[in-house]
Amino acid sequence: MTNLIDQPRYVCALGAMQTVSSIERALPILHAGPGCGAKLSLGLTERNGGQGSGYISYHIFPSSNISEKEVIFGGENRLKETIENALKVIDADFFVVLTGCVSEIVGDDVQEVVKSFANAGKPVIYAETAGFKGNNLIGHELVINAIIEQYLKPAPVVDKLVNIWATVPAHDAFWYGNLIHLEKLISEIGLIPNTIFGPRKGLKAIDKTPQASFNLLVSPWVGLKNVELLKKKFGTPFLQYPVLPIGPQETGNFLRTVGQFGGIDASIIEAVIKKHEDEYYYFIERAADTFLETRSIARRFVTIADSHYALAVSRFLVNDMGLFPAKQFVIDGIPDEYKESVSNLFQKYNHGIQAEVEFSSDGQDIHEQIRKTNYYGRPLILGSIWEKVLAKELMGHYVGISMPVSQRLILDRSYVGYDGALRLLEDIYSVVLETSI
Amino acid sequence: MEINLKVAEAPTRENRLGSISGYSGTLRDAAQKAGCGGLGNRERCFNQASLCNAGCAQGMVCGILDAAVVNHAPVGCTVDAIGASVVRKYLGMMLGFEPRNAQFVGTNLNENDTVFGASAKLRAAVIETYRRYHPNAIFVSTSCVSGVIGEDIKSVIEDLKPEIPIPVIPLFCEGFKSKIWATGFDMAWHALLTGIVKPPQKKTNVINFINFFGSEKRQITELFAKFGVEPLFLPAGTTVDQLSRMSESIATVSICGTLGTYLGNGLEKQYGVPYVQTLRPHGITGFEEWLRGIGKVIGKETDVENYIAQERARVLPELEKVKQKLHGIKAVVGMGPGYTFNFIRVLQELGVETIWASAWHFDPKYDKGLVVEDLDYLVKNLPADIPFSVSDQQNFELMNVLNTLKPDIYFSRHQGTTVWALKRGTASVCVMDEYTAFGYNGTLNFASMILDAVTNRSLANNIAQRTKLPYTEWWLNQPNTTFLKKAEV
Numbered sequence: 001m002t003n004l005i006d007q008p009r010y011v012c013a014l015g016a017m018q019t020v021s022s023i024e025r026a027l028p029i030l031h032a033g034p035g036c037g038a039k040l041s042l043g044l045t046e047r048n049g050g051q052g053s054g055y056i057s058y059h060i061f062p063s064s065n066i067s068e069k070e071v072i073f074g075g076e077n078r079l080k081e082t083i084e085n086a087l088k089v090i091d092a093d094f095f096v097v098l099t100g101c102v103s104e105i106v107g108d109d110v111q112e113v114v115k116s117f118a119n120a121g122k123p124v125i126y127a128e129t130a131g132f133k134g135n136n137l138i139g140h141e142l143v144i145n146a147i148i149e150q151y152l153k154p155a156p157v158v159d160k161l162v163n164i165w166a167t168v169p170a171h172d173a174f175w176y177g178n179l180i181h182l183e184k185l186i187s188e189i190g191l192i193p194n195t196i197f198g199p200r201k202g203l204k205a206i207d208k209t210p211q212a213s214f215n216l217l218v219s220p221w222v223g224l225k226n227v228e229l230l231k232k233k234f235g236t237p238f239l240q241y242p243v244l245p246i247g248p249q250e251t252g253n254f255l256r257t258v259g260q261f262g263g264i265d266a267s268i269i270e271a272v273i274k275k276h277e278d279e280y281y282y283f284i285e286r287a288a289d290t291f292l293e294t295r296s297i298a299r300r301f302v303t304i305a306d307s308h309y310a311l312a313v314s315r316f317l318v319n320d321m322g323l324f325p326a327k328q329f330v331i332d333g334i335p336d337e338y339k340e341s342v343s344n345l346f347q348k349y350n351h352g353i354q355a356e357v358e359f360s361s362d363g364q365d366i367h368e369q370i371r372k373t374n375y376y377g378r379p380l381i382l383g384s385i386w387e388k389v390l391a392k393e394l395m396g397h398y399v400g401i402s403m404p405v406s407q408r409l410i411l412d413r414s415y416v417g418y419d420g421a422l423r424l425l426e427d428i429y430s431v432v433l434e435t436s437i
Numbered sequence: 438m439e440i441n442l443k444v445a446e447a448p449t450r451e452n453r454l455g456s457i458s459g460y461s462g463t464l465r466d467a468a469q470k471a472g473c474g475g476l477g478n479r480e481r482c483f484n485q486a487s488l489c490n491a492g493c494a495q496g497m498v499c500g501i502l503d504a505a506v507v508n509h510a511p512v513g514c515t516v517d518a519i520g521a522s523v524v525r526k527y528l529g530m531m532l533g534f535e536p537r538n539a540q541f542v543g544t545n546l547n548e549n550d551t552v553f554g555a556s557a558k559l560r561a562a563v564i565e566t567y568r569r570y571h572p573n574a575i576f577v578s579t580s581c582v583s584g585v586i587g588e589d590i591k592s593v594i595e596d597l598k599p600e601i602p603i604p605v606i607p608l609f610c611e612g613f614k615s616k617i618w619a620t621g622f623d624m625a626w627h628a629l630l631t632g633i634v635k636p637p638q639k640k641t642n643v644i645n646f647i648n649f650f651g652s653e654k655r656q657i658t659e660l661f662a663k664f665g666v667e668p669l670f671l672p673a674g675t676t677v678d679q680l681s682r683m684s685e686s687i688a689t690v691s692i693c694g695t696l697g698t699y700l701g702n703g704l705e706k707q708y709g710v711p712y713v714q715t716l717r718p719h720g721i722t723g724f725e726e727w728l729r730g731i732g733k734v735i736g737k738e739t740d741v742e743n744y745i746a747q748e749r750a751r752v753l754p755e756l757e758k759v760k761q762k763l764h765g766i767k768a769v770v771g772m773g774p775g776y777t778f779n780f781i782r783v784l785q786e787l788g789v790e791t792i793w794a795s796a797w798h799f800d801p802k803y804d805k806g807l808v809v810e811d812l813d814y815l816v817k818n819l820p821a822d823i824p825f826s827v828s829d830q831q832n833f834e835l836m837n838v839l840n841t842l843k844p845d846i847y848f849s850r851h852q853g854t855t856v857w858a859l860k861r862g863t864a865s866v867c868v869m870d871e872y873t874a875f876g877y878n879g880t881l882n883f884a885s886m887i888l889d890a891v892t893n894r895s896l897a898n899n900i901a902q903r904t905k906l907p908y909t910e911w912w913l914n915q916p917n918t919t920f921l922k923k924a925e926v
Contacts (some may be wrong), residue, residue, distance in 0.1 A: 002564055003544075003545055003558065003561075003562075004544070004562055004566075005515050005543035005544075005545045006542040006543075006544070006569075007522075007538060008515050008518050008543065009521060010512065010514060011512060011513040012511050012514075013513075014511025014513055015513060026675060027907075028472045030486055030909075033489055033581045033612035033613050034484075034486070034487040034488060034489045034612060034613075034616070034618070035486075035487070035489025035490075035491060035492055035611070035612045035618070036483075036486065036489075036513070037486025037487075037490050038486055038487070038488050038492070038852075038853070039489075039491075039492060039513065039514065039516050039517060040513050040516060041486075041853075042516070042852060042853070043516035043517070043520070044522065045890050046521050046852060046853065047520055047523065052853075052856065053853065053856050054858075055907055056906075056907045057853055057856075058486045058853065059485060059832040059853050059854060059857065059907055060485060060832060060833075060907050061486045062484065062485055062486075063484055063485060063486040064482065064484065065487055066581075066612075066613050067613050067614075067616060068614060070613070071585060080557050081482045082483060082484065082525070085482065085483035085920060086483070088909065088911060088912065089483060089833055089908060089909060090907055090908065090909065090912075091905075091906075091907055091908055091909045092907065100581075101511060101551075101582045101585075102581045102582070102585055102613060105551055105582070105585050105586065106585070108615070110460055129549075129580070130547050130583060131511035131512065131513040132511045132546050132547050132551050133513060134545075134547075135546055136513075159892055176536075176570050243623075244544060251545070252588065298456050325479065325606065333512075348804065357743045360511075361545070364542075364569055381911070382851070385519065385523065386522070386538060387538060387540055388525070389524075389537050390843075393716040400813050404519045406519060406522075406523050419781065
């Protein structure tokens with residue numbers, strides 16, 4: 001294993017510009033080099049599920065476009081005029097200044113500059129997201145923490161109101177569909193969801209965040225620092241459900257866990273689960289012929305994905321579909337402090353099944369390992385665009401699910417819950433059928 | 438400033454050519470001021486995210502099939518490896534070589550490295566890259582961080598020489614270094630000229646064809662075969678060995694003046710390979726002049742004239758029919774300078790009037806002091822002057838212009854720039870492929886594409902009715918020059 005980034009599957013902390021721009025009418029202002037906006041955004045959006053512009057895009061992000069002059073003399077004045085004029089030119093409600101590598105190395109006092117906009121009439125906050133600090137998942141946490149620390153105010157708690165924090169916008173090409181499905185699921189058991197990303201949310205949803213009776217974090221590690229801070233600042237309890245629920249077993253467990261935490265009557269939860277499972281198994285019963293009698297698919301699969309998807313997809317394929325996990329690769333640059341807890345989650349499949357798991361950012365090394373692995377037939381490979389060529393070489397079945405998903409257009413598709421599991425099966429077995437004709 | 442291959446890196450376009458990234462006026466005014474050295478840059482006191490020269494520099498070398506790129510940078514700067522891989526697979530499919538991922542890795546500079554330096558890390562990364570890919574050349578590209586913390590790339594490379602038996606070549610492309618991202622092309626060409634190209638052993642019948650993606654490889658190869666020459670599309674899809682022999686070629690052409698100036702003129706200066714400076718082969722006039730220019734250099738004038746006569750008879754009658762329908766359409770163009778000037782000419786040929794043109798930057802001249810011939814042609818041949826700005830891809834300036842002028846159609850060429858015109862209801866065509874409007878067939882296709890876009894405006898109309906531009910009313914009613922400072926001559 002090396003420190004090399006070979007086949008990048010995330011970008012740097014400044015990539016959190018996409019977290020900001022996923023909040024309706026929020027605007028990232030970059031205090032960074034001229035190319036940072038386009039490079040990072042293209043990787044996270046257009047080359048990842050064909051996620052394009054929306055109300056704003058990197059072509060709209062104001063940026064100090066740091067040049068040699070700012071490297072030598074500092075860029076505080078440049079940032080100040082950029083923010084001033086951004087407030088005049090861009091029709092937005094919420095301005096988030098993000099710093100890049102150069103401004104942090106030369107030591108610009110961004111906090112002071114941002115402070116001078118306290119009376120701008122619109123909120124202006126900042127987060128220090130220099131690229132050398134970590135990846136965009138860390139950057140995402142830094143931005144959410146900046147919102148909590150610099151913008152949110154205490155508010156009276158509303159019973160049953162639950163903030164949902166799940167996959168990271170843009171980085172996860174399915175983020176929008178996931179949130180919609182998670183909202184739907186917890187609504188069905190009588191909770192009131194609040195999410196801040198996507199259309200018709202924006203500042204109004206952000207303002208509601210401190211009113212929640214609890215924060216629901218659906219994530220193995222990303223976002224934990226945020227719900228901890230919300231607890232510290234507002235006393236809001238949180239529930240971390242570490243697995244993005246896909247399929248009946250995980251989704252049932254998810255609904256029971258969340259419902260119990262939220263004080264929902266067990267009979268209500270069980271009725272919701274029963275209805276969904278009946279619907280779900282109607283299709284599974286029909287599709288089982290295809291699962292069983294397709295010539296080309298083996299029972300072994302490998303995921304090369306971020307913690308969210310490696311866990312979620314492997315749980316579903318093992319626990320619901322009866323497939324078997326080969327070594328799983330988690331490629332999201334997970335901080336050391338979480339490695340043990342996340343690793344343990346791969347040891348708890350049904351029937352005592354366990355999966356070996358490796359945390360790595362070295363795609364080529366992962367590919368070498370996969371080439372040497374015997375999958376006892378044609379492997380099912382769930383990864384990113386990087387695995388497409390490998391899958392072809394190994395005659396494997398391949399579905400791209402994790403950043404970068406450059407070969408798919410993802411709009412509101414989601415693999416979450418019961419419906420999501422059906423979509424995932426459609427996607428996997430369409431590939432299997434496609435390669436068997 | 439002459440091209441100098443003895444120095445480590447190419448000087449920026451600002452310093453070498455006097456290039457600028459901010460201006461608003463007219464085409465003739467810009468050309469005239471450029472001519473007498475009085476065209477100063479107008480800085481902006483408000484900017485939107487633009488691009489940096491690293492993208493252009495790495496984008497050129499990472500298409501070389503048997504080379505690898507080691508980017509000495511934090512992880513985010515290596516994200517272009519994704520795009521490079523997508524392109525490489527596409528090229529493989531189109532041009533017939535093995536589709537595989539790009540060999541483009543990063544050293545992942547972290548906070549510690551910014552304090553203690555990361556030479557050892559770079560060294561290890563180059564060695565590991567050589568071990569895993571066995572490339573025939575490795576380019577070590579720099580970043581803002583490696584530049585600001587003062588990493589000594591040259592020493593690391595020098596120390597590696599005994600261990601790695603292939604060229605390891607620095608590619609200096611710190612993002613903050615130049616406002617003109619096309620400087621990145623020059624940085625890549627400088628790396629090729631100093632690290633890859635060898636003195637000629639013989640003369641060949643190859644024409645170096647500087648381009649981006651080579652999508653017309655088959656057509657051009659057939660065309661050149663008629664004249665007894667063979668194109669080498671470069672750099673994407675070539676091998677290090679092929680590039681090392683560019684010095685043996687009979688001539689160099691470039692699909693884009695902005696792209697090719699440093700390499701074309703560098704090869705001419707160093708090895709006497711003539712750089713064919715003509716209009717670019719877009720549209721009928723451009724194609725014919727370009728082909729005649731090549732014919733002259735290779736001594737095949739008569740063959741070229743016969744070919745032109747034959748093709749004209751085949752295509753022009755049909756083109757005339759489409760042109761009649763395009764007459765009177767008003768367009769705004771926003772592209773890099775090479776393509777902006779070329780496409781104003783192509784549109785004029787087709788009867789489409791350009792009512793505003795914007796170039797992302799502006800080169801007053803090319804290397805060797807050569808005139809920017811596509812611009813020169815316009816200055817001499819356009820019936821009327823055209824409002825013109827140099828806008829560093831600043832969307833707010835363009836949208837201001839579009840909002841004022843309300844053209845029938847907008848022509849873009851860069852990722853993420855097309856949709857904004859569409860959102861305000863303007864039919865938009867992205868000249869994504871560099872061979873759009875290439876030659877007779879390409880021009881006919883392009884004319885039809887325009888006609889289709891202005892005839893069926895459904896998507897533009899629908900999207901415009903349901904979306905709002907992210908600009909304040911205040912801004913849309915200001916002059917487009919509001920945030921341009923005074924020119925610094």
